[in-house]
Amino acid sequence: MSNAMTVEKFSFGQITATYKKMPGWLQNFTNATLGMTILLFLWWVGGVLIESNPDTEAFAAFAPGPALSALWGLLGTEFLWDTITSSLERILFGLFWGIVIGVPVGVILGYFLAVRQIANMPFQFLRMISPLAWMPIAVLAFETWDGAIIFLIVMATVWPIVFGTAHGVQRIDPNWFRVARNLGADGYQMLRRVIMPAIAQDVFAGIRLAIGVAWVVLVPAEYLGVTSGLGYAINDARDTLDYDKLAAIVVVIGVIGYLLDTVAAKLIKRYSWNLE
Amino acid sequence: MGSSNIWITDLYHYYDKKQATPTLEDINLTIPKGQLTALIGRSGCGKSTLLQMIAGLLIPSEGSVRINAHTVTKPSAKWNMMFQKPSLYPWMTVRENAALGLVFAGTYASKKDRVEELLDMVGLSEHKDKNVQQLSGGQQQRVALARSLATEPDVLLLDEPFSALDAFTRSALQTEVAQICHDYGITMVLVTHDIEEAVAMADKVVIMNHNPGRIVGSMDVELPYPRDRSEPQFIELKEYLFAEFEKIDQAKQAELEKQLAS
Numbered sequence: 001m002s003n004a005m006t007v008e009k010f011s012f013g014q015i016t017a018t019y020k021k022m023p024g025w026l027q028n029f030t031n032a033t034l035g036m037t038i039l040l041f042l043w044w045v046g047g048v049l050i051e052s053n054p055d056t057e058a059f060a061a062f063a064p065g066p067a068l069s070a071l072w073g074l075l076g077t078e079f080l081w082d083t084i085t086s087s088l089e090r091i092l093f094g095l096f097w098g099i100v101i102g103v104p105v106g107v108i109l110g111y112f113l114a115v116r117q118i119a120n121m122p123f124q125f126l127r128m129i130s131p132l133a134w135m136p137i138a139v140l141a142f143e144t145w146d147g148a149i150i151f152l153i154v155m156a157t158v159w160p161i162v163f164g165t166a167h168g169v170q171r172i173d174p175n176w177f178r179v180a181r182n183l184g185a186d187g188y189q190m191l192r193r194v195i196m197p198a199i200a201q202d203v204f205a206g207i208r209l210a211i212g213v214a215w216v217v218l219v220p221a222e223y224l225g226v227t228s229g230l231g232y233a234i235n236d237a238r239d240t241l242d243y244d245k246l247a248a249i250v251v252v253i254g255v256i257g258y259l260l261d262t263v264a265a266k267l268i269k270r271y272s273w274n275l276e
Numbered sequence: 277m278g279s280s281n282i283w284i285t286d287l288y289h290y291y292d293k294k295q296a297t298p299t300l301e302d303i304n305l306t307i308p309k310g311q312l313t314a315l316i317g318r319s320g321c322g323k324s325t326l327l328q329m330i331a332g333l334l335i336p337s338e339g340s341v342r343i344n345a346h347t348v349t350k351p352s353a354k355w356n357m358m359f360q361k362p363s364l365y366p367w368m369t370v371r372e373n374a375a376l377g378l379v380f381a382g383t384y385a386s387k388k389d390r391v392e393e394l395l396d397m398v399g400l401s402e403h404k405d406k407n408v409q410q411l412s413g414g415q416q417q418r419v420a421l422a423r424s425l426a427t428e429p430d431v432l433l434l435d436e437p438f439s440a441l442d443a444f445t446r447s448a449l450q451t452e453v454a455q456i457c458h459d460y461g462i463t464m465v466l467v468t469h470d471i472e473e474a475v476a477m478a479d480k481v482v483i484m485n486h487n488p489g490r491i492v493g494s495m496d497v498e499l500p501y502p503r504d505r506s507e508p509q510f511i512e513l514k515e516y517l518f519a520e521f522e523k524i525d526q527a528k529q530a531e532l533e534k535q536l537a538s
């Protein structure tokens with residue numbers, strides 16, 4: 001008994017020792033693989049439980065087996081491609097307007113204390129309203145469903161971008177302006193060489209948060225009226241009882257969301273200037 | 277590099293119209309071309325205010341500052357200012373920081389070599405591609421110096437540029453900057469509250485009184501560069517300046533007592 005314990009401890013110690021000797025990327029890879037395996041396992045357990053319960057038996061196709069084979073079937077089809085591109089198009093338009101509106105507002109907010117003090121309450125108030133709560137207004141105000149959905153995404157993305165930008169502007173050292181002015185910078189050069197690089201990382205941090213919220217809001221927003229996109233595909237699969245396809249779309253949503261977040265994280269890293 | 281005389285005539289300054297005593301009162305001063313002039317005085321006597329007026333960053337309430345034929349009304353890359361903090365841009369390398377004035381002027385492409393030479397001169401040859409956050413305080417101030425010199429200013433204004441540095445780095449930079457002033461014939465104005473720094477660097481020391489800020493005297497320093505701080509003449513000049521400041525204090529004290537008595 002005691003012998004077995006020591007053997008077990010010893011091998012565990014050896015595993016940690018090997019792990020510590022691995023290069024960083026391999027450690028990350030190992031961790032990611034382990035995490036995804038656990039997730040897959042839990043999904044599988046969920047599938048088994050659903051199947052074994054007579055009440056939920058009909059939904060057995062949610063399990064990893066059928067879902068992944070449905071996903072395999074969807075890969076490369078025009079349907080999946082169209083679904084993804086219509087969703088991405090809405091996200092990108094929404095994000096575009098979120099940036100076009102959010103960055104200038106954020107600059108003004110960060111620069112003028114008085115504006116910050118006045119805008120704080122209403123902005124915090126508006127920010128806490130779920131973008132989906134604007135849905136009835138959006139439907140009234142926009143002629144097309146697409147327009148309404150993009151409006152909802154703008155409502156979701158604009159706040160993190162405003163606050164991220166304002167934070168970046170507040171962190172600017174006033175001496176940077178004084179030195180640049182002293183070295184002969186004009187207004188455009190001040191913007192291009194001082195303000196933009198100074199705030200870029202905070203703007204991208206806002207954009208990363210915005211992408212997260214927008215991606216979450218997109219799916220329920222696409223339950224509305226439109227006949228394309230990931231939200232629509234989920235709704236459609238539910239109506240036609242294609243639960244394996246529904247689960248496959250859920251996987252696609254997760255993967256694309258993860259990729260979008262990775263791109264945003266890369267941009268933050270590219271533009272951040274603090275040395276750790 | 278060119279060089280220029282600076283004339284300050286009948287200059288007064290009030291930060292606030294209702295101020296009882298002006299911040300600067302009746303300043304008349306000529307700063308000779310190609311030399312290093314030090315302005316010394318206690319903290320708060322108005323040295324930085326005066327320097328910012330020479331730089332065109334502040335406009336005097338009365339009187340004028342002229343550099344050669346021009347009345348100074350706004351900043352210019354021809355008269356550059358170096359501050360106590362280096363204020364480098366942390367997203368740029370050493371080279372990019374040093375080149376910034378040339379980038380603003382649109383002349384960097386044709387003057388790349390100049391930036392390299394200046395960085396070599398201030399001892400940063402091995403650090404050109406580093407991020408400025410990786411440098412020590414003294415090295416950062418050297419980058420700021422190279423940045424100020426890159427645009428070939430006629431006038432370089434220095435506002436206590438070494439006061440945040442350790443003693444060794446400080447005295448090395450003092451010697452180097454005085455050397456650069458004379459090698460390149462740049463007119464320099466140094467603001468400091470450090471008497472030793474003034475004697476180590478300046479051709480002429482101007483003494484300021486406080487509240488109101490006025491010029492109360494000046495002294496020429498005719499020692500050769502680099503200056504030996506342990507030499508009797510150096511020590512004598514330092515002591516003379518200390519004595520001048522004591523006289524100022526005694527006069528202030530006497531004035532105060534007279535006011536209290538009446």
Ligand SMILES: Nc1ncnc2c1ncn2[C@@H]1O[C@H](COP(=O)(O)OP(=O)(O)O)[C@@H](O)[C@H]1O
Nearest residue numbers: 291292299317318319320321322323324325326
């Ligand atoms: N922007 C300002 N507004 C009002 N008063 C100021 C301002 N800057 C400096 N002062 C005052 O003017 C006086 C001189 O300041 P300054 O020129 O910075 O002195 P020094 O550089 O000699 O220490 C001080 O009493 C200071 O409080």
Ligand SMILES: [Mg+2]
Nearest residue numbers: 320323324325
């Ligand atoms: Mg000062």
